[in-house]
Amino acid sequence: MANETMRIFLPLTIFTYPQYNCSEDEREDISSREAVAYEDQILAAIAKENRHFENDRGLAEYIYDEALKGKVYSLIPSVEIVDGELWGVMTAGLKEPLSGEETAGLLEFVTGQASDDYGEGFEQRPIKTSDGEVYVSFWNHENYSLKLEQDMKNNSPNLGYGGPVMR
Numbered sequence: 001m002a003n004e005t006m007r008i009f010l011p012l013t014i015f016t017y018p019q020y021n022c023s024e025d026e027r028e029d030i031s032s033r034e035a036v037a038y039e040d041q042i043l044a045a046i047a048k049e050n051r052h053f054e055n056d057r058g059l060a061e062y063i064y065d066e067a068l069k070g071k072v073y074s075l076i077p078s079v080e081i082v083d084g085e086l087w088g089v090m091t092a093g094l095k096e097p098l099s100g101e102e103t104a105g106l107l108e109f110v111t112g113q114a115s116d117d118y119g120e121g122f123e124q125r126p127i128k129t130s131d132g133e134v135y136v137s138f139w140n141h142e143n144y145s146l147k148l149e150q151d152m153k154n155n156s157p158n159l160g161y162g163g164p165v166m167r
Contacts, residue, residue: 003094003095003096004093004094004096004097005091005092005093005094006091006092006094006098006103006106006148006149007089007090007091007092007148007149008089008090008091008092008106008107008110008146008147008148008149009080009082009087009088009089009146009147009148009149009151009152010087010088010089010090010110010114010138010139010140010146011032011087011088011140011144011145012032012035012079012086012087012088012136012137012138012140013029013123013136013137013139013140014029014030014031014032014034014035014038014086014134014135014136014137015027015028015029015030015134015135015137016028016030016131016132016133016134016135017133030134031085032085032086032087033084033085033086035085035086035134035136036081036084036085036086037129037131038086038127038129038131038134039079039081039086041127041128041129041134042079042086042127042134042136043078043079045122045125045127045136046077046078046079046122049077049118049121049122049125050076050077056074057073057074057075058074058075058076058077059075059076059077059090059109059113059118060072060073060074060075060092060093062113062117063075063106063109064109065105065109067102068098068102068105068106068109070095071094071095071096071098071102072092072093072094072095072098072106073093073094073095074091074092074093075090075091075092075093075106075109075110075113076090076091076093077089077090077113077118077122077138078090078091079136082152087152088114088138090110090113092106103148107146110146111144111146113138114138114139115138115139118138119137119138119139120139122136122137122138123135123136123137123138123139
């Protein structure tokens with residue numbers, strides 16, 4: 001089981017189509033601030049998607065680097081409001097702290113999951129809201145960068161995190 005956690009934040013791309021059968025060019029982007037209104041529906045959709053995991057390890061089951069896979073017990077996708085904006089978050093349950101190289105490897109794995117595997121499948125499933133269907137992508141190809149929880153805290157000092165943060 002995991003002894004510590006590392007939380008990795010990802011910018012989201014959230015969009016809708018104003019009409020049924022619209023083309024990709026006609027999609028309307030929803031800002032991460034506006035998407036806060038859909039947090040509950042998005043969390044429910046993620047919970048439904050996460051039921052497909054074979055065990056409680058989530059995406060960690062698919063880590064290809066054996067040494068990293070041995071240290072990362074679980075990797076679970078979700079979303080969270082940070083400073084008034086909706087962010088993707090991957091929570092890694094760690095058996096032991098990661099080195100800088102291992103952290104870089106985990107970030108690379110998370111990027112791959114966000115852009116292709118998990119993220120690609122999730123973004124193709126509409127999420128029903130009171131305003132219509134929205135689509136959520138854990139991949140944002142413009143200015144994409146992952147942030148560790150400590151970096152998020154440094155950028156926004158009033159988030160209210162109380163516990164220790166792994167780096």
